[in-house]
Amino acid sequence: MAQQERKSPPRWARWGVAVVAVVLACAFFGTTTARAELSLGPHQALYEVTGDPHLVIDLGPLGRIVADTPLPLGLGVSITVHEIPADLTAVDAPRTLDALSRDLDSYLQFFDSPEQTVATAAQALVQDAAVRTVVAFGVVVCLFLAVRAVLGARRRGELAALLAPRTWQLTGAAALVVVIWVTSTGSTPVRRAPDYADSTVFAGTALEGAALTGRLAGVIDTYSGQLAGLYRSNSGYYLIANENLTDAWDAADMRELDQLARLEEARGEGAAGGRRGPGQDRSGPGPGETAGPSPVPAPSPPPDTVTVLVVSDLHCNTGMTPLVRTAVRRSGAELVLNAGDTTINGTDVENVCVDSFATAVPDDVPFVVSDGNHDSQLTSAAERSQGQIVLGGGVVEVAGLRILGDRDPMETRIGGGTTSPRKETSAQAGERLRDVACEEQQGAGKIDLLLVHTPAVGGPGLQSGCVPFQLSGHMHRRIGPEQVGYGVRYVNSTTGGASLGRLSVGPLQYPAAMSVLRFSTVSRTFVQVREIVVAPDRAVTVGDWEPVPQPAPLPIDGREGRAGPR
Structure with missing residues (x-):
């Protein structure tokens, strides 16, 4: 034993x-x-x-x-x-x-x-x-x-x-x-x-080699090659568009470097031999640059500024994901703002669109969202699961900016019309956000940005003097930046190329746009904006930097005409 x-x-x-x-x-x-x-x-x-x-x-x-x-x-x-x-x-x-x-x-x-x-x-x-x-x-x-x-x-x-x-x-x-x-x-x-024959409809797609069975296999094999053709066309379309975006950004960087060089010469500072241009005096790659050599050095942003990339009205066009990723990288964005309408109908099946857009933004770059009328609580939940900051009527401080916003008070469903699930009109939502902004001004400090989907929701805040800058989408066209009331309003166009009665996925049928804004941490105002536009023919324009008008001065007593909290 x-x-x-x-x-x-x-x-x-x-x-x-x-x-x-x-x-x-x-x-x-x-x-x-x-x-x-x-x-x-x-x-x-x-x-x-x-x-x-x-x-x-x-x-x-x-x-x-x-x-x-x-x-x-x-x-x-x-x-x-x-x-x-x-x-x-x-x-x-x-x-x-x-x-x-x-x-x-x-x-x-x-x-x-x-x-x-x-x-x-x-x-x-x-x-x-x-x-x-x-x-x-x-x-x-x-x-x-x-x-x-x-x-x-x-x-x-x-x-x-x-x-x-x-x-x-x-x-x-x-x-x-x-x-x-x-x-x-x-x-x-x-x-x-062996009795399953490969279906030709999937040739050249992610399901190549798969077989269709059932009574509709013949019909789909015969007629839906159009869908496979669309897939191949769509993949190639956005690949070329993304390459064009890179080329356009290189051209914009060259223009900016030339403008800065001419400005230095005009000031008598550009004649020193061997002087390095802006962006060439850094020991390593900066925000938005690749680690390898680049034919065009990226100009350095002005000191004491935060670079912000703005998207809106993506409407589930995931073909734009690689272009958004390129824009984040090349702009050196320290903050990404989404002005809403990420989906088409706010359904569960569209969560894959939220997941796709989330991959365009690095984990160390904050992603703030104000959901639109085509989004839903399901959309918001999917965005939160991806680590995005979904605004809900309060103020958040992100990347040095104090941002106020909320989801749109209206919800639009294809075939179901537009309703107000919270029993709140756009005007009432605007007044509520105005009061929050004015209360913040009396307490913690003035907000820097009101991010809402529908421009009209921000009207009361701009008129009160408690909102210096409002950013929106919804209109599917650029408006501003322009002075409204005592503040400045900027409406970003559609990043998904969405237009009434046209597909918002597949090759673009309407121009798609993003915006890059620069925020001064000294003056606490937005100072510059440039627009990125992708045309249906895949041509891309990266605009020059434009000055942003400053908020209108308030009356001497600082309170005249303001509908602040009572």
């Missing part, structure tokens, strides 16, 4: 092996049962990890899309699309295609940036798998404690004496089973069943 005890591994080793085995088993359970409710194109869909080594997108009566599994170890993914009518049984090509065309805007959101949908789904499945693993481990621990209590100390001792000497044999046998299973499922690429 003593000899047998000497062969038994120490207690800590036995417990360690047991814990590792349980954790691995729970992780396997969590991984193979992970699921998430997300969007796929215009539909809500259920994503599930399965033991079937395929990627299967189940479209109900429309059929299925079957592709090779994207996961290792023979695991697969099943995507069940909701909202497909179950009574769709007849193949009527004209009517079917007409119905599909009504959802084209949403389908293009998926085809425009499928990698964002994949990334979002992968993150959600990993999170769900982790939660399931922890829950399973907790259940096992509870069961163990219950069984341990039922057995009693004597019976536990007998079982330990029986199994302890065989710890390594049991461990080796379990490891051998796992190795055989992994090598048998993961060493050979898994292919679809």
